[in-house]
Amino acid sequence: MHIALAPMEGLVDNILRDVLTRVGGIDWCVTEFIRVNDMLLPPAVFHKMAPELADGCVTPAGTQMRVQLLGSDPACLADNAALAVSLGAPVIDLNFGCPAKTVNKSRGGAVLLKEPELLHSILCEVRRAVPAHIPVTAKMRLGFDSPDGALVCAEALAEGGAEVLVVHARTKVDGYKPPAHWEWVARVRDVVKVPVYANGEVWTVDDWRRCREISGVPDIMLGRGLVSRPDLARQIAAAQAGIELAPMTWAELMPLLQAFWRQAVRDLTPRQAPGRLKQWLAMLTRTFPEAVELFTLVRRETDCDRVGQLLGVQALEAA
Known part of the structure; x- marks a missing residue:
């Protein structure tokens, strides 16, 4: 079994990748998507989105990081994939799952699931452009507004050269509304000859067990x-x-929050850093009652020194 950390645009940046992979259990992670339009991007764009490229393309904890591209031009995606590999990317992942309206309007992400022939062309071009030893993988949803074409899209991606498919078990129109249709992951698994990962609505170990049972995939x-x-x-x-672990406590989580904040203060602007902390903290409120209290304290704070004090991180230490 392999466990991957999803490439959540606007959330799972290099700072959160670092902090989450420290905890353990994650076999690999992916960058937020790098948008490719009609040009070869400068290397600086790749290094900004994937600072880990400078360190062997692994997080500080040693977890492999893969580079994800998003776009619709096969040739341009191929050129940028080749560049990413030259910069150190060990795997190229292609995004056909993003549901954001702005992305779909510019012909990127899940909207391409309406065009299985284009999916195939993109995979073929990217596969030809990168060395044979570099895997090319793809992330997809079940479709745009219906899962009826999911199997055709999966076959197009696999036949085009995708060595792994990650299937987010909802359509674009479904967004992130429960449930995730894990039974469709099983159907995809049955029509392709490459490994398939299940993605969507796994919040607990029990969810994972149900997902594994319904989808039939280990990853x-x-x-x-x-x-x-x-x-x-x-x-x-x-x-x-076969081991049951006690769940992480708030006391164990606090050093991670503090580490996140130190990096945010170092790498982001004073205006950006508090917002990124609040974004993660808001999601932690689902699991940790203590996060609700802390989020209430920081939600209106914009001063980095004050936020640091609430986290128990001194201003000088954070800087």
């Missing part, structure tokens, strides 16, 4: 569930080995 990608419960991957990995 999983965790998104909001892992961000809300940072030890979820570790718990699932232990459960797979």
